[in-house]
Amino acid sequence: MKIQSVLMTATLVLSALFSIANGSSDALAEDARIIKVEIQDHTFTPDRIEVAAGETFILEVSNRDPLPEEFESMALHIEKVIAGHTDGKIRINGLEAGEYAFIGEFHADQANGVIVVK
Amino acid sequence: MIAALIIVFREVLEAALVISIVLSSTRGLPGVGRWVSAGIAAGVVGAAIVAQFAGVISDTLNGYGQEIFNACVLLLAVAMLAWHTIWMSTHGRQMVTELRSVGDTVRSGGRPLYALALVVGLAVLREGSEVVLFLYGLAASDGGFGPAILGGSAGLALGVVVGAVLYLGLLRIPTGKIFSITNWMIILLAAGMAAQAMNFLAAAGFVTLGPTLWDSSFLLSESSILGKILHTLIGYIERPTVLHLIVYIGTIGLITGTTRLVSNSQQKKPVSG
Numbered sequence: 573m574k575i576q577s578v579l580m581t582a583t584l585v586l587s588a589l590f591s592i593a594n595g596s597s598d599a600l601a602e603d604a605r606i607i608k609v610e611i612q613d614h615t616f617t618p619d620r621i622e623v624a625a626g627e628t629f630i631l632e633v634s635n636r637d638p639l640p641e642e643f644e645s646m647a648l649h650i651e652k653v654i655a656g657h658t659d660g661k662i663r664i665n666g667l668e669a670g671e672y673a674f675i676g677e678f679h680a681d682q683a684n685g686v687i688v689v690k
Numbered sequence: 691m692i693a694a695l696i697i698v699f700r701e702v703l704e705a706a707l708v709i710s711i712v713l714s715s716t717r718g719l720p721g722v723g724r725w726v727s728a729g730i731a732a733g734v735v736g737a738a739i740v741a742q743f744a745g746v747i748s749d750t751l752n753g754y755g756q757e758i759f760n761a762c763v764l765l766l767a768v769a770m771l772a773w774h775t776i777w778m779s780t781h782g783r784q785m786v787t788e789l790r791s792v793g794d795t796v797r798s799g800g801r802p803l804y805a806l807a808l809v810v811g812l813a814v815l816r817e818g819s820e821v822v823l824f825l826y827g828l829a830a831s832d833g834g835f836g837p838a839i840l841g842g843s844a845g846l847a848l849g850v851v852v853g854a855v856l857y858l859g860l861l862r863i864p865t866g867k868i869f870s871i872t873n874w875m876i877i878l879l880a881a882g883m884a885a886q887a888m889n890f891l892a893a894a895g896f897v898t899l900g901p902t903l904w905d906s907s908f909l910l911s912e913s914s915i916l917g918k919i920l921h922t923l924i925g926y927i928e929r930p931t932v933l934h935l936i937v938y939i940g941t942i943g944l945i946t947g948t949t950r951l952v953s954n955s956q957q958k959k960p961v962s963g
């Protein structure tokens with residue numbers, strides 16, 4: 573009956589993790605600068621976003637196209653699908669100085685942008 | 691049409707690879723075809739539903755519904771892969787020595803094929819919902835119906851071909867080795883998924899990824915087809931962070947450690963069926 577005890581332990585660990593997650597749900601409360609970005613004709617406007625090092629900010633991405641777009645940045649470990657004619661927000665916690673590229677994965681040849689952190 | 695083909699192919703690829711691994715790790719077992727088909731079918735239906743409610747999902751949980759949903763889907767798949775691997779360690783030994791007995795074990799209420807069917811369903815659900823969303827948007831736009839149908843089916847076919855190539859490659863592995871090889875593939879699949887889940891938890895504000903360890907994008911871009919394949923198979927991340935590495939190694943350690951514990955305790959007592 574080892575499996576049962578393993579499962580019990582796993583359940584306990586998971587529920588503990590879950591309550592930690594719940595406890596920190598105030599992390600979802602927003603108090604950061606909002607930067608609006610638009611997707612139209614598969615391009616980002618603005619396509620260059622400047623922020624200060626260490627600043628937490630929220631990208632509010634409005635997709636004006638009928639097609640969905642996947643906002644993706646390998647540098648930031650972000651992938652978020654934004655359906656046609658909807659908005660999506662992406663919170664980014666304090667970054668070190670540098671340049672962080674992002675793309676619209678569904679139209680990677682046109683949809684390019686960069687976040688410049690100074 | 692080419693654009694639609696490429697996008698659908700890239701999305702289908704991951705699910706196709708997961709299905710190949712599951713199929714080759716369970717090959718020859720009675721009922722596998724039915725379980726995997728049921729997983730795919732449920733995944734497709736789920737994908738359509740998720741795509742339909744994409745806006746609602748996105749807006750819930752203070753705008754982080756999509757991230758939390760993706761994290762849950764990935765972690766549930768990880769749990770199922772772990773459960774299957776641990777279960778196998780209690781019965782796998784007999785199976786390797788006498789493959790024919792496998793059928794009996796399954797019939798006697800043994801091997802949890804539902805766990806792997808769920809993994810298949812979740813993979814199809816996650817990738818499929820993006821495909822549905824994209825193709826629906828394309829079909830609804832001017833002159834997009836033809837390209838959506840053609841590009842969509844061509845992309846799907848191409849994804850299935852890559853999955854089939856992996857499956858046929860794995861079929862060539864001798865029976866004696868297939869168990870340990872597919873077992874490791876499943877463990878690495880789980881570790882990669884667990885690490886990827888951290889991206890979504892971090893995006894929703896639950897965890898912090900920590901500093902980046904290295905950047906190997908100049909060697910292999912994660913957006914390339916090969917990068918995407920390795921991302922699925924072994925969890926390749928071009929710019930991994932401390933948390934990615936901890937979760938990746940931790941998942942491998944947890945599964946292999948539990949496996950060893952369980953199979954050791956099984957060996958000590960006589961096999962009771």
